[in-house]
Every structure is written in structure tokens, then in C-alpha cells.
Amino acid sequence: MSLTADPPACTVPAAGGSSTHKLVNAGADKLIFKIKSSNNNEYRITPVFGFVDPSGSKDIVITRTAGAPKEDKLVIHFANAPADATDAQAALLLLLRL
Template identity: 45%
Template sequence: MEVPLLVDPHTVEVKASGGVSTHQIHNTTQKRFAIKIKSSNIKDYILKPVYTFLEPGKQEPLVVTRKEGPAGKDKLVIEFLEAPATEKDAQAFWKGKKSMGEVIVPVICT
């Protein structure tokens, strides 16, 4: 079974005092995906991007910024859905749609 998305590194490691963790999301398929990234803790984390398109065989950066706050058990969820090349607004494309899959990225905060 083909794994559509890979995240490198697969785990976010940040300090409770704050910091930045940079990752690459790889599309391992020949399909274009709309991506939506969610956090279990929106108070302490800023994600860039939240919505994007990922072209076949390409990769996109994901920057996770941690604000100062208490350490906790958190995760990121990267949802994906096949998207036609004619779509230009990833956030609008997601309205009313459900993902076809997801990748869970653990967050280790110390």
C-alpha cells in the first residue's frame, strides 16, 4: 500500500519556553492534494501553512512555532484530499469536504 504523504522529520520537538520546528511534507504519489493542517493545541502553536496544495512528487515546508506555555501532550493532524489542478484556493476547496486520509505527527514538548 502506497503511503501518500510523508513528513520529515516525523516528530515535532520543541521546548515549553517556545521555539520553531521546520518539516517537509512529501507527496509520494502522482496525485495533487489539498492539505489542511490542524493542531490539538491552537493556543500554543502557530502552523504555516494551514492550507496548501501539494503537487505530485513534490514537497512543501511546514513551520511549527511554539509559544511559551505549559508542556502537554499534543499532536498535528495533516489531512489530505485529491484536488484538480484548476483549484487555486486551498482553504475554499476544503469547505464542505472530508479528507481521504490523514497523517498524525506527534509533538514532544519539554
């Protein structure tokens, strides 16, 4: 199970801006992901939840609104997706209960 981000780091000015990244699944299983931020007031991530097909990729956009400069963190949680899952957010809630 492997999920990588390309580019692997996001640098957005404190004045605001956006950055596009590609989540790449190099494995043979469908993956499910959720992206978390240490600063939800100034960052918007689209999509927050999703699936990445085997040997596939998914584009994400990270947007920062203007705010005080500081170091923030984005974390991507991922796991093998349930075979019958069609709604990423609902599937993640089920996985968390296990």
C-alpha cells in the same frame, strides 16, 4: 495517494521555539492538505492549508509559544486536490460538503 512528513515528529520545548518540516507527496496526483492542532493557543503553523504537487514537497513551520508543558497533537488531513483548485482553503470547504 501518499503524503509524508520529514521529519515525522515535532519536538519543541515548552519554553517555545520552532521546527521546520517538509510534506512530501510521493504520488502522481496533486494533494490538498490542512493541518489541525489540539492546542491552537500555543501553536502556529505556516501554512495551515496548501497544495503539494505530484512528486513534490511543501515546507511547513511549526512554532510554539511559551506555555505549560504537555503533550499536544498535530494532525495533517489530506486528499486529492480538485483539478481546477487554486485556493486550498476554499477547495477544502467544497470537499467537506461532498
